[in-house]
Amino acid sequence: MARSLKPLVQRWSSRVFSVELDGAPLYFAVREKLRGGPASPAAFSKLQQEDRCYSLLVCSGDRIRGDRFHWELRDKLLRDLPPGSDVTSMSSFLPEEKGSLLKGYFFKSRAGDSPQVEELLGDLEQRDPVLVCSYSRSEDGQQWTQSLRSAEKNLLRFYVVPSEAPEHHPSVLNMINSDVFYSLDEASEVLRKCDDIIPETRSVLRMLPSRVDARSKPDFPVIVVEGLDATGKTTLTESLRDALGAALLRSPPQCLSTWRARFDREPPLIRRAFYAAGNYITAEQICQAATRSPVIVDRFWHSTAAYAIATAVTGPVGNLPHEGSEVYCWPSDLLQPSLVVLLTLDPEERKRRLRSRGLMKTDEEQELDHNKLFRLRVEEAYRRIIGPACITVDASPSADLVLQQALLLIRAKCHL
Numbered sequence: 001m002a003r004s005l006k007p008l009v010q011r012w013s014s015r016v017f018s019v020e021l022d023g024a025p026l027y028f029a030v031r032e033k034l035r036g037g038p039a040s041p042a043a044f045s046k047l048q049q050e051d052r053c054y055s056l057l058v059c060s061g062d063r064i065r066g067d068r069f070h071w072e073l074r075d076k077l078l079r080d081l082p083p084g085s086d087v088t089s090m091s092s093f094l095p096e097e098k099g100s101l102l103k104g105y106f107f108k109s110r111a112g113d114s115p116q117v118e119e120l121l122g123d124l125e126q127r128d129p130v131l132v133c134s135y136s137r138s139e140d141g142q143q144w145t146q147s148l149r150s151a152e153k154n155l156l157r158f159y160v161v162p163s164e165a166p167e168h169h170p171s172v173l174n175m176i177n178s179d180v181f182y183s184l185d186e187a188s189e190v191l192r193k194c195d196d197i198i199p200e201t202r203s204v205l206r207m208l209p210s211r212v213d214a215r216s217k218p219d220f221p222v223i224v225v226e227g228l229d230a231t232g233k234t235t236l237t238e239s240l241r242d243a244l245g246a247a248l249l250r251s252p253p254q255c256l257s258t259w260r261a262r263f264d265r266e267p268p269l270i271r272r273a274f275y276a277a278g279n280y281i282t283a284e285q286i287c288q289a290a291t292r293s294p295v296i297v298d299r300f301w302h303s304t305a306a307y308a309i310a311t312a313v314t315g316p317v318g319n320l321p322h323e324g325s326e327v328y329c330w331p332s333d334l335l336q337p338s339l340v341v342l343l344t345l346d347p348e349e350r351k352r353r354l355r356s357r358g359l360m361k362t363d364e365e366q367e368l369d370h371n372k373l374f375r376l377r378v379e380e381a382y383r384r385i386i387g388p389a390c391i392t393v394d395a396s397p398s399a400d401l402v403l404q405q406a407l408l409l410i411r412a413k414c415h416l
């Protein structure tokens, strides 16, 4: 273990740990001494008598390296661990302490597999920014202990005890400027730092505006249309362009389309920085176009933030950062549209439109179809964003009626 990890280990027993077991988070803490408190969380008892468990937490000082390593580690574990290891997501955090979240994995191992597992973990520990813990249970099966390898290679042993669920989903602690970016500087700093590993980044950086001025008010109204895939954004934005004699733009902008698939394969930090950068490029295009005509924009910051927040958080809508949280606030250096229209659609009708269009797109869009909770989180995150907030339009009537509804709103709100 590197020397730099010492401060982390010193506060080890102030941490809460979270493991996804059977699709629900199990929270636990560790204590150096047992003071007659409760034994290990009941969910641990589901693990077989002969099972030993392990956790790996990524703790790189370099967040780009750490995020990429964490992203690749899952595949490595699934490939190299014995079958039946049940690799699942894990995290650890200091309650209420921003930036304290560590992400990693938890898995089981049968006694007979120990040599193979220990060899893999030993290799990882030597080369990579990980903290490895093993978990074993007492003879009577009631008490689990967690062993953490210290800098001196001896084991620090802790008792595993139950912990209450935190008030917010742990991911919220690291969301700002990791999942969601709030300034061009923060997003471009991430992109600059990964230009050696992703050469395409240099081309993206060259397209970024040299300065941003979010205060100058465009001459003509800027109307953003948001919504899940297949809610009818393309149909509506094209009709609005024709009806209003407007310019039609999108985010990510056309000039980034060559590189989008490349960044979609990257872990969240890099991927979200790419989409954030796209918004600033689109903002510059909006400013220019809005000197001549109204501007219609197909997706903008609402999409970037809502998908990022809904992906970082798991589980029901109640796990989202609470309404009014700073994570929903529009970046102060990004041009504010005059109006944001959110198209909403009944899930069955959306699926029908997706099918009739005949193609599914990004993994996240496929996920939306499979995972009802994810779809609900994205929609709710859209609704919670403020400065500007979005105005919902029901997209289930015919395309012409949806257009009329949107035109009514635009005339009322933008004096067109």
Ligand SMILES: Nc1ncnc2c1ncn2[C@@H]1O[C@H](COP(=O)(O)OP(=O)(O)O)[C@@H](O)[C@H]1O
Binding pocket: 227, 228, 229, 230, 231, 232, 233, 234, 235, 236, 353, 354, 356, 357, 395, 396, 397, 398, 399, 400, 402
């Ligand atoms: N109001 C509507 N009623 C019925 N079908 C629609 C309507 N709006 C769009 N569609 C159809 O639904 C599909 C998805 O629409 P599209 O505009 O491509 O959505 P998005 O741009 O949001 O992904 C297309 O096949 C389109 O023709």
Ligand SMILES: Nc1ccn([C@H]2C[C@H](O)[C@@H](COP(=O)(O)OP(=O)(O)O)O2)c(=O)n1
Binding pocket: 229, 230, 233, 251, 252, 275, 279, 299, 300, 301, 303, 304, 305, 307, 361, 362, 364, 365
């Ligand atoms: N401004 C934007 C636009 C899209 N995204 C992300 C969010 C989702 O992962 C995908 C959705 O894009 P998708 O290609 O399905 O969108 P369209 O159907 O082209 O409107 O892109 C973003 O983060 N910021």
